[in-house]
Amino acid sequence: MSTIPVKTATANYPVQVQPRLLETLAPHLRKVAGEQRSIFVVTSPEIWSRWGQSFLASFSARKIDILPLFVPAGERYKQLKTVEHLAEKMIVAGAKRDALLVAFGGGVIGDMTGFLAAIYMRGIRYVQVPTTYLSQIDSSIGGKTGVNLRVGKNLLGSFHHPVAVFIDPTVLTTLPPKELRSGAVESVKAAVLGDARFFAWLESNLGDLLAGDQEIVTRAIEISVRIKAEIVSADEHESGQRMLLNLGHTVGHAIEAATRYRTLLHGEAIAWGMIAALHLAVARSALPPAEAKRVEELTFRLGPFPRFHATAKVLLDRTAGDKKHLQSAQRFVLPVAIGKAIVVQDVTQQELLAAIQSMLRTMKEHGV
Numbered sequence: 336m337s338t339i340p341v342k343t344a345t346a347n348y349p350v351q352v353q354p355r356l357l358e359t360l361a362p363h364l365r366k367v368a369g370e371q372r373s374i375f376v377v378t379s380p381e382i383w384s385r386w387g388q389s390f391l392a393s394f395s396a397r398k399i400d401i402l403p404l405f406v407p408a409g410e411r412y413k414q415l416k417t418v419e420h421l422a423e424k425m426i427v428a429g430a431k432r433d434a435l436l437v438a439f440g441g442g443v444i445g446d447m448t449g450f451l452a453a454i455y456m457r458g459i460r461y462v463q464v465p466t467t468y469l470s471q472i473d474s475s476i477g478g479k480t481g482v483n484l485r486v487g488k489n490l491l492g493s494f495h496h497p498v499a500v501f502i503d504p505t506v507l508t509t510l511p512p513k514e515l516r517s518g519a520v521e522s523v524k525a526a527v528l529g530d531a532r533f534f535a536w537l538e539s540n541l542g543d544l545l546a547g548d549q550e551i552v553t554r555a556i557e558i559s560v561r562i563k564a565e566i567v568s569a570d571e572h573e574s575g576q577r578m579l580l581n582l583g584h585t586v587g588h589a590i591e592a593a594t595r596y597r598t599l600l601h602g603e604a605i606a607w608g609m610i611a612a613l614h615l616a617v618a619r620s621a622l623p624p625a626e627a628k629r630v631e632e633l634t635f636r637l638g639p640f641p642r643f644h645a646t647a648k649v650l651l652d653r654t655a656g657d658k659k660h661l662q663s664a665q666r667f668v669l670p671v672a673i674g675k676a677i678v679v680q681d682v683t684q685q686e687l688l689a690a691i692q693s694m695l696r697t698m699k700e701h702g703v
């Protein structure tokens with residue numbers, strides 16, 4: 336079992352990664368949360384029917400009530416109303432301030448459960464047991480929680496860290512391949528912004544990763560988690576370094592918004608966003624073209640990614656609407672080498688437009 340620490344000014348917790356960890360969850364939970372009489376597990380009917388038995392396996396001999404709270408799968412249920420329903424169910428079940436919540440699902444469930452934990456009786460503890468590749472390497476770590484509003488994503492939320500994250504790569508065996516590929520884009524992103532050795536390792540091992548080789552998948556998760564954990568530990572609230580995690584996200588978020596989150600999975604939009612960031616970096620001679628080509632090639636091995644219909648102008652306008660840019664001049668994460676990115680503030684609208692246009696041209700050749 337590998338344990339990766341997250342240590343911020345306000346929180347200190349372990350991220351544990353091990354195949355089949357789910358089957359031995361009870362003692363691990365007790366270690367981080369103490370004896371509990373009841374545990375509330377937020378999950379979806381689909382995930383529970385596939386993995387509920389494994390989840391329950393280590394609890395059977397103990398006097399602990401496991402109370403599953405079901406939410407339907409899907410981003411559209413990531414809303415305040417769902418959180419309210421969950422809170423009401425908890426009240427009815429008698430949950431007090433010492434209650435423990437477990438988020439057992441993908442990023443949608445993780446973000447919602449974290450937010451519920453942040454506001455239920457002004458804050459209770461929760462644990463993340465993420466079940467998608469994306470949530471295992473990204474959304475379960477770092478304490479960002481929240482729900483969507485009709486007018487935009489993640490607009491209500493708070494920082495509330497879990498007391499632990501338990502990652503069982505085995506649960507990914509039931510994940511649709513498209514979800515795995517899309518999540519793996521964030522691994523490529525992590526490698527590009529912070530770990531050249533990991534990038535080279537991915538170049539050699541991506542085939543096995545996508546084929547579901549347990550050892551390779553586990554290793555990829557461990558390294559990706561370590562990169563995110565180190566960045567979050569250095570900068571909890573995205574004042575500087577944490578911004579690096581948004582590589583590819585300025586244009587990626589614009590694509591998601593312009594296509595109303597319907598055409599592409601998150602990672603797929605970020606893949607196009609990274610292509611735009613590469614073009615921008617090469618155009619200002621910040622990144623050698625040969626390195627950009629390697630990143631592009633590795634990224635496209637996770638495709639093919641869906642094409643979408645949006646003009647460069649619409650996408651440009653949408654980048655300004657990204658809430659992360661409201662406070663200041665437009666910040667942009669610029670890849671400057673494989674393994675290194677920097678945050679710059681001097682990207683002009685013309686530069687960004689040119690990068691988006693050249694990304695759209697690339698899409699004509701590579702999209703499906």
Ligand SMILES: NC(=O)c1ccc[n+]([C@@H]2O[C@H](COP(=O)([O-])OP(=O)(O)OC[C@H]3O[C@@H](n4cnc5c(N)ncnc54)[C@H](O)[C@@H]3O)[C@@H](O)[C@H]2O)c1
Pocket residue numbers: 379381382385408409410413440441442443444446466467468469470473474475476477478479480488489506507508509510511514601
């Ligand atoms: N908090 C953060 O820092 C952060 C970071 C990145 C993304 N996010 C959020 O994460 C969300 C996306 O998360 P996601 O990509 O995990 O999507 P998701 O939670 O919607 O899960 C994707 C799909 O996979 C299914 N699924 C989950 N686990 C499965 C399994 N083991 N086997 C079979 N099917 C399974 C789900 O039911 C769902 O249909 C977005 O809402 C995004 O805003 C948050």
Ligand SMILES: [Zn+2]
Pocket residue numbers: 521584601605
């Ligand atoms: Zn992302």
